[in-house]
Ligand SMILES: Nc1ncnc2c1ncn2[C@@H]1O[C@H](COP(=O)(O)OP(=O)(O)OP(=O)(O)O)[C@@H](O)[C@H]1O
């Protein structure tokens with residue numbers, strides 16, 4: 001099987017992502033040779049229960065060596081359930097990010113790829129971020145090489161940008177005329193700032209709800225310009241890419257809206273996330289023809305309207321070009337797994353700041369352990 005993965009032919013790869021919002025595991029099949037995308041296949045979503053989310057939330061900020069047995073059992077159990085029986089020639093297993101300090105202690109994605117390979121009977125590529133960090137990179141974002149393939153897959157003939165609005169936001173500017181993602185000029189990518197995480201935290205603190213469904217609370221409020229201006233003074237926005245963030249890097253921004261009524265606070269946090277994207281676009285070489293939005297934030301019409309009001313380009317969910325915004329990250333790690341199995345790079349200076357293009361990830365085969 002691995003020979004087939006290694007020989008350059010197209011294969012079906014199974015990708016799995018458990019994002020920073022701790023909602024569940026996304027799993028998706030993608031057919032690729034590690035360069036081009038040929039087809040997208042079955043997808044699955046396995047939600048974490050409230051009890052599992054609690055275990056994972058308690059593990060956030062922890063590092064290898066800490067007692068993480070309960071959290072690891074949650075991550076492994078959910079992935080085995082999600083991925084079993086889906087098929088594919090190999091698996092790309094992101095794991096659950098618990099901590100991310102690329103300039104400090106490193107980056108930590110919980111999950112044991114060797115154990116997953118045993119459980120599924122398939123080769124598993126995992127620990128995608130550590131090698132990049134060891135070589136001086138941010139270890140994130142890693143979806144950009146996949147975004148480059150997506151831009152070519154959808155037939156983009158001008159620069160286009162992908163925006164993922166998850167807990168954190170990340171932006172990839174792609175010039176599809178540059179054939180290989182690691183070539184100069186092909187990509188610029190970085191985390192824009194907070195996206196949904198602060199809004200979710202506010203909703204939980206004030207209303208006991210996980211998120212602002214449809215942006216309804218924000219829609220009924222007024223943006224506090226003073227708080228927005230203070231937020232935009234954050235040094236992060238002036239920093240040139242590449243740059244990346246931990247989920248809670250902006251947790252203090254909730255203090256900026258502490259005195260505001262609920263609706264105004266929600267409107268202001270939503271405006272902050274949109275403004276962070278605008279600042280991000282200013283770091284791109286040119287305004288993209290289109291901003292294609294993926295991740296849960298594309299379901300928030302207030303956030304989408306704020307982006308449309310601030311940007312000159314078309315702002316559309318990735319569904320408009322036939323992609324699946326709930327599964328793009330899972331597909332990305334399936335695609336990246338094939339690149340790792342074939343020794344192709346998964347990040348480079350313009351995506352993570354790594355010294356030289358690197359193929360980041362560990363390959364574990366069943367029967368090795
Ligand atoms: N209908 C909706 N209305 C408003 N917000 C929504 C809606 N659906 C999802 N969201 C937001 O999107 C979030 C989930 O986004 P997503 O699944 O992309 O995050 P993630 O993949 O866990 O994060 P990351 O990409 O940072 O790892 C929810 O927590 C919520 O804030």
Ligand SMILES: CC(=O)N[C@H]1[C@@H]2OC[C@@H](O2)[C@@H](O)[C@@H]1O[C@H](C)C(=O)O
Nearest residue numbers: 097100140141142143166168170329
């Ligand atoms: C360290 C880590 O897990 N980062 C995530 C997180 O979620 C969004 C943003 O922050 C991005 O940097 C990254 O995920 C996507 C999938 C990426 O690597 O492209």
